[in-house]
Amino acid sequence: MSGTGIASAAADAYPVGSRWTTLPADTWWICWRELKRLWGQKIRIFMTLIQPLIWLALMGNMFQRIAAIPGFPARSYLDYMAPGIVTMVTLFGGIFGGLGIVWDRRLGYLQKLLAAPISRTAVVTGKMLAIAVQTAFQALVIFALALAMGVHFAAGVAGVPVLLLLAVLLSQVFAGISLCLGAVLTSHEALMAVVNFLTMPLMFTSNAMMPLDMMPAWLAKLAVLNPLSYAINPMRSLFLTGWDWAGLARGLVVLALSGLIMTAAASSLFRRSMA
Amino acid sequence: MTGEAIVETEELTKRYAGGTLAVDRVSFQVKAGEVFGFLGPNGAGKTTTIMMLTTLIRPTSGRATVCGRDVVASPHWVRQQLGYVSQDVAVDESLTGWENLYLQGRLYHLEPAVLRQRVGELLATVELEEPAHRPVATYSGGMRKRLDIAAGLIHRPRLLFLDEPTLGLDIQTRSRIWEYIRRMRDEHGVTVFLTTHYMEEADRLCDRVAIIDHGRIVALDTPAALKQALGGDLVTIRLAHPGPVPGGVGGGRPPLDRPAGDGQQAGHEAGHEALKALAAEMARLPLVESVQPGADSTVQLVVREGERATPVLLDFLSSRRVRVESVALKRPTLDDVFLRYTGRQLRDDEGAAAYHRMARAVRRVRG
């Protein structure tokens, strides 16, 4: 009957491609879905922007006097805090950004994606790309707000894309961690507990709010291991002093490598979780 | 119909990590162009089987080929051939209906121009043109399921897997979905593999049905043949009272080991004995194939030519002065086939679950 007619037509129409050749396109379409979803939740976008604004306003005022402590490296605490807030928002956006995969799994959407002839890796890279886009947008808005509040940016216009690049690379490290957790833990409650447990120590063992040499020694040692520090140091230079090429190169390399490692780990854990 | 096998399994088995043997050495073929059904209660292994065939989980042992290729060796190729509509309604609520279909087409790597046209056609087919640009969050359950099925067809697969396509839907939506499934097969030659625990659905929709229970296929044939194999029509007679049995026919037999209803008293036990004796006599009447005395003073018979056999049975009972409370004559259904092969009613699971829920609720209230 017509069964075979359709069959051969279908086989002709969709040539068999290897799974790697479709990775970029598949990544983009998974990302497209995430961005559409995000766009549909205007309140979420609003909250992710209003929160840093409040921090900027509050912390700038509350801790203004810290800047007066001898040895404090910035003119005003707000100048000092602005890159800290960019990284903080990046941390939250990244580490919560991958958790949606748990809902996709529970609602059966993940299975539907995986029944399609897409690259398995695209499920991970697509979500990471969406987080990168979201982070770049947020960092840009916070940067604009900070300027409007009188924050000084020493590196000038050329420093802006570098600032965004640092934020995006950092977001990929945390998105990777988030997706690893999402691949291993299938209960949303357990996941939230772990993520909440992680975020605060990550903040306070970095130099987001305090210069390293004003910290206790043990804390300063931990801060060296914290990926946040590798984004904050070069960002802070961009704000306070301008171009510190060595620090910038070190930050970019460490963040890019960590991001790649986390991406690989997330894809591998994710594939294994689907076996 | 070509009759060539489009799905073929040999001793296909899945044991989950926890130790559950979900699918146990299942072998069957689905022929190109047919609507093939897996009928079985919850937990029978239907979804697990579909997930192995759609490359979502790996078989523990055994073999499965889809469109001629092994699912484990060529998963990517197999995915391109088939459409899959899972038992979860897997549409994205925050996208519109149109966007859901468009995304699905992109994931099957369709050309944008072809895809746009096809999205339009499919939205028309499943009657979702009007709400197409509303977020799916505003859709009813039936609308979501129709969208989900349309998504499974976006790349015009020659083989479509539908896992419980009408689960929890109202009667109207259900018959609409049956209509789509028939049209896909008739107009586009799509082979359909569906699972269901609705007997009526399997009966009306499927060319062939495999009855699956505890991970095993217990029967596989056309619905007509399965029902015919039962040997005739079903007559259920409820007696006004079991009545005394004259002549001691079969009186000395040991009691059946099947327990009566819900553990009743000795008086009832005697009644059951009498009923059994009566049943033994009825088994010797013309046209009667088999007799089974049941609980509650009922007798179930399989008879040839039910219309002619029923008066014979009633005559016999009145000659024995047994009063009859009611008689039911019906053609066998797949429910009866299921009962025959598994000793349980297909609806038992649902009924039992509902009963336990109610019992718990009552206990809580009384608590």
Ligand SMILES: Nc1ncnc2c1ncn2[C@@H]1O[C@H](COP(=O)(O)OP(=O)(O)O)[C@@H](O)[C@H]1O
């Ligand atoms: N991921 C899983 N891990 C362990 N056991 C499972 C899993 N999925 C299903 N099962 C078990 O396998 C059996 C068959 O389940 P399933 O294939 O979903 O049945 P059906 O679709 O016929 O209702 C059930 O006993 C179920 O509890």
Ligand SMILES: [Mg+2]
């Ligand atoms: Mg199921």
